[in-house]
Amino acid sequence: MSRHISLYVLILFAALASCELPDKQEPEADFTIQPRFGDSLTVFHFDASNSSDNYTDNFRLKVRWDINSDGEWESEFSINKHFAFKFPRNDTYSISCEIIDDQKNVSSFTQLLQVVPVPRDSIFTDLRDGQKYKAVFLFDRWWMSQNLNYGTHLPEGDKTYDNSIAEKYNYPYASYDSIYGGYYTWNEATDYGRELEKGVCPDGWRLPRIDDIQRIKDILFFTSDYTPYLAMNKQFMLDLALSGKYYLSTKTWHLQGTTGNVWINHKQPIDKFLSWIYYCKNPRRRYDGPYNPILLTDYQPLDTEFVEWQNIWGEFSYHKIALPIRCIKDHEIN
């Protein structure tokens, strides 16, 4: 009897020993792209070092790259997880990385990458008052890199009048003038509806439109964090300031250092107005109410959205609020 048991155990052991656990699990492909944004002179660095597998050690995983996801691999399978590439022209590219493990399981991962022109920066003078403003050529048009600060400074609480004089409010601390610029009511921003397109901007410049801002959002579609691109001293050199807003009715300043708005001209009936708002996500409430002021230098993530105000909204009504202005100049083709 015991001999039989020994025989069964032996057979069972032999059967188990001959079995190899099949590894059918695909490796987990992952890679980073640095930088995340660049032009046709930029060499992008692709790094798949963070890819992993349940059986195969990381250093044995092999990687190959298809830089345009056209099925033609730009590299052979290699244990080298790094790859560098420079794109010949501005376009959107689909980058695929394929990983193979020791058991020939394959997986791939694809990311999009946009190659766009290099931003150029400059300084121009507003001939009306001789003030100089920084500007940046961004996606086929010039953007002011500073908020407009043109016009007559009104004391807090004073009302604006339709008197053909551009009137503005200024944040009470003079050191912020160059950052926050002037705050204009919609009426002052558009010369009481007579200059919906140009607004109070210098000659040759105009108020931003939705398509201007949508262009930036399209370019940044790949990221939910706009800070590295739009914030002060960042990639796009747009230097968006968290300038908040000024309420005329209460004569109070709101959300400086936390959010920023600029007026948008969207050619809508006079009872609707748009602003572009950009803000730090971190405050629990985006708009009014208790919040913890966060300085931009804390590198909190920014987001952007449009806010549409109707003048029936009372406190948010256009004539009770003053916002900064960023002007735009269309590219002149010589």
Add this chain to the structure above:
Amino acid sequence: MSCGNDIDLITYADPIPVVYGIICPKDSIHEITLKRSFICENNIPLYSSNPDSNYYPNAQIFLETRVQSGEIIQRTEMFKYELPPRETDMFVSSPNYVYRCLKKDLIVTTNGKKELRYALTIHIPDQNKTIIAESIIPPLSMSGITPNPGSEGIKLDLFSSRPQKFSWRISLDFYVEFETKVNFLEERNGKWEEASISHFKKYNHADTKARGAEVIVNGDWFYPMLGGKIEDDPEVTSRKFMSIDFILKTADANFYDYFFYEHYLTDLSTNTFTNIVDGLGIFIAYNKAEWLGYSLNQRSLDHLALGKYTKHLNFTRWD
């Protein structure tokens, strides 16, 4: 019958770019070399002496500063520059090309709190090949350095009970090298010529748990070091001490790995170290703190001239 026994030892492969660049943001000129590997069946000297086998004629090279997340802060192109011919060896001695850019074209403004790195990017149109190498730029002002760099004109007493000491805080991210450079004149055939020797002490970033390191400059160490470093030369009749420079260099930790592979591995090891993506070689940024122009007091000079470790070098007793 169907099996072939011939082994094809020479299989064509694309040339591999080979980069050598060790640059410091404080230098006025940044310089790298770019060469290429080649394959030939025979007559290696013929190939190696041909510039076309050694260089890429149309390489486009840029040096950039990038932040940790890869965003480009600045970019400048490096241009081909011809140096005087190299010493003759099996490789071509002329033209001797390097690629250069100026410090003013790529200003590094890190205060050490934000990580900034150099990125070297090379595009080789003939091969449609692109390579990249990145290196962290060590902070311009290293933490914990004493004394403050730059103090000059100090007379060292190598027998003082309070010897000159240089100390700094260790960072695991960086490889540290402390150079002691002794400058002197040598009298040869009645003419005085400038000469110098350097002693390097290396501090591997990973082999210590200490928080700081220091170098103490005293006679116990200095004279045997100098006696061992200066080679006997019968043509030199006399030497005159000039000055001592101390230089603390901090480099990206990758440099130690490169150094280790180059100097300590045996020939049996086939490993090489490179931080060039899709190429070979080394690209490293380093930074330095300098204490220049130290001299020796009379007692220390006397020992230099008459002490047993350096007496044979015929140093004069005056500076």
